[in-house]
Amino acid sequence: MNNSYDLIIIGGGPAGLSAAIYGGRAKLKTLIINKGPIGGMVDTTREIVNYPGYINISGPDLMRDFKKHAESFGVEFLKDEVVNTDFPQPIKKVTTKKKKDFSAKAVIIAAGNTPRLLNIPGEKELRGNGVAYCATCDAEFFEGEDVVVIGSGDQAIEEGMFITKFARKVTVIVLHNEGILDCNKLSAEKAFKNEKMEFVWNSTIEAVLGEDNVEGVKIKNLKTGSSSILKCQGVFFFVGMIPATQFLKESGVEMDPRGYIPVNELMETNLSGVYAVGDNRVKYLRQVVSAAGDGASAAVAAERYIEELDAFQNNIANNDKKVLLVFFSAWCTESLEFSSCMEELQQEFSEEFNLVKVDMATKKNLAEMYKVKTVPAVVILDKGEKIKELECSMDKAKLKAQLL
Structure with missing residues (x-):
């Protein structure tokens, strides 16, 4: 097993499996690390009658279908437990209980939660049978x-x-x-x-x-x-649920007092490239169908994040020339006209500058990295480091003067 991945998913319940399907289909090298049976709590459910497309199916059978779907896209599976993480850097790292180290460009946390058990006789033995x-x-x-x-x-x-x-x-x-x-x-x-x-x-x-x-x-x-x-x-x-997020205590991932992870609509946590889905996140409905939706959203967001990360490395950080990073919006005519103006101007300075265009609607991480909030905007970079931000106008003479 090559320990370097595009996407690592921690947890193999419906949210994690859904994320894996989307990640694999996007040609991301994807690994699921799961410590228990595939399906999580769904694996203990006798019958499911409210998942679209299945009139009646057992939890284990539904999760088996999820897993087969993920495997068809080349997703890898590892039965192990994540015990340590290093998330703040661009390349995320996780360490498992079996002392294996893995790295990825993005991580999706889908560890779920577990019912608080009373551990009385018969409780575990008859789980799923009454x-x-x-x-x-x-x-x-x-x-x-x-x-x-x-x-x-x-x-x-x-x-x-x-x-x-x-x-x-x-x-x-x-x-x-x-x-x-x-x-x-x-x-x-x-x-x-x-x-x-x-x-x-x-x-x-x-x-x-x-x-x-x-x-x-x-x-x-x-x-x-x-x-x-x-x-x-x-x-x-009903004596409480416990989110399976104890391993994240020193990770820097923000959690509420109960251990649940707050996210936005893209399932993003407070750390770039780290997402949380399913029952371990703050949410209204904890069902298979909503977990699957979480996984899909996170995987698509992670795919775009990885595209930006790769583009940054290839076109910006490793560029031999200085970079004119031009931010525009496809919905803003003024910014489109301005970006065309910058393309023409770059031709005059082609020996010194390369130009990279960024659509704010699809590549918001670069905008956040360089604190760009409005379009049009131009940031001059050297090996990824910000040198200055231009005052934008359609006056070529004024723009040219700022490049000299």
Whole structure:
């Protein structure tokens, strides 16, 4: 395996795989580094019925199709865990748990998140067979059945109410005294009025029961210490999610207090050439379809970033002559006319200057690098270093005087 790539994607869930498909199709040398099974949390989902084009498919089967699609474009896969990064430089570097070093021109972080586990008996064993962590994903599979919800925060109560659209009954296990929930007051009021919701107060769950599928839960009353069995066919845990971004603590990537990564519409983080997609970013909807969209956006943005990076190295940083970097916009007639004027002027100074035109609409990274905010603009460079910025006008004599 050659350890130098155009694009490295950290994580092999739907966001990472979608990014890989777009990266591979763009002829970028692309590597996915994934520490667990391909598909991430989707690999634990029994059925998916809301991904366009698939009326009904299992999570593992859908992710297998994603992977095959990526492989068809030459994407490479490595099962390993990224433990260290060096992102501030133009060439990004990552180090894995198996002490392998890789470099890339751009990196997409698609590490996802994981449910906060209680690690009680039966929880891991029955995951995907009655134990669930996403109501939007799995609630409809419990049509007419009895479901238990663990937790009393906003997510637990709001998703519990969503589950009542399908389940016969939803029983919420709450740590606190009767009437006390951790969610907002409006959600609490709605939950108490919901005829399908019941509450077990001052209690916690000790075990999930069942052989092949969930058959019930063992509940402990915190005040009396007594235990009881509640029959059910599904258990939803809503005790929090943890973004898998701990490895980024010293990376320079900006994160919110919970560890989620804020991005813009291009999925760009605060570091050039570093993108974040899927469940580890700040976002509204965490679903396969939205994750796939994230991956597509990031990969296209990364492709354009890499094009700019390559153009900078080939046409600017390694240029034997000084460079007239002309910024224009295809939507601005004045800037188009000005760029033509600069092309004519460059012919008179061809022994000293080369000219490189930059469309601000498609090559914004160069504009940010040289702090150009409006068009037309001209920056004079020597080996990539800014010497001066011209005062732009259609007066050739004034422009020529600034080049002398």
